[in-house]
Every structure is written in structure tokens, then in C-alpha cells.
Amino acid sequence: MYGILISAFNVVLAFVVRSIIGRFFAYFVMYFITTEFIAVLQSAGVFPTAASLSGAFGGIGSDIWYFLDLCAFSYGAPAVISAFAMRFIIRRIPVIG
Known part of the structure; x- marks a missing residue:
């Protein structure tokens, strides 16, 4: 009876360790590398x-700024630049890229 419970607990524990905790650390490492790598590139003068x-x-000129503001350039340009930078960095990670 206890052998079945221990086996079930072992299966649940293996699932938690492999899928939940393992993925958490993997995603945390990817997030940390990308955010810190951007700071390093900024300090190196690449950006x-x-x-x-x-x-x-x-x-x-002000006539061009009117159309840029109409198209939300002040929001879209940083989003596009950061997306390209993130794509560049993620492609350089050996496991993913």
C-alpha cells in the first residue's frame, strides 16, 4: 500500500522538478541573459x-512630426527596436538559436 503511494509521490515530484522548476530556471536564465546583455551592449556603445x-x-520638421505622432511613432519605434535587439540576442543563445 505504501509502495504505491511512494511511487505516485515520486512521479508527481519528478513532474514538478522536470517541468515546472526546470522551465522556471531556464526561462529565468534566458530573461536574465537578454536583459543584462542589452545593458552591456549599451555601455559598449553598440546602441x-x-x-x-x-x-x-x-x-x-513639424509637418513630418504630425504624421509620425498620428502613427504613434513614439511608441512603435522603441518597441520595434527592442524586438529586433531581443531577436538578435535570442538567436545567439546556443541552445535556442
């Missing part, structure tokens, strides 16, 4: 700084 982007966008 542009806010001052250089401000200077680049400062030369755009």
Missing part, C-alpha cells in the same frame, strides 16, 4: 545614446 537620438530626431 545609440538618448542624446544622439535626440539630435537625430531634432532635425525633423
Whole structure:
């Protein structure tokens, strides 16, 4: 009787360790690598700084800014850039890419 309960507990424990805890650590490692790697690339000068982007966008006229604001460029451009950066980093992870 106790052998069956111990066996069932062993199966449940193996499921929890393999699927839940293992995936948690795997996803945490992927998240940590990507977020910290972006900070390293920013400090290395690979990504542009806010001052250089401000200077680049400062030369755009008000008539163009109207259409950019109409299309929510201030929200969409950072989202697209971060998505491309994340894709670049994830493809460099040996297990996934």
C-alpha cells in the first residue's frame, strides 16, 4: 500500500522538478541573459545614446512630426527596436538559436 503511494509521490515530484522548476530556471536564465546583455551592449556603445537620438530626431520638421505622432511613432519605434535587439540576442543563445 505504501509502495504505491511512494511511487505516485515520486512521479508527481519528478513532474514538478522536470517541468515546472526546470522551465522556471531556464526561462529565468534566458530573461536574465537578454536583459543584462542589452545593458552591456549599451555601455559598449553598440546602441545609440538618448542624446544622439535626440539630435537625430531634432532635425525633423513639424509637418513630418504630425504624421509620425498620428502613427504613434513614439511608441512603435522603441518597441520595434527592442524586438529586433531581443531577436538578435535570442538567436545567439546556443541552445535556442
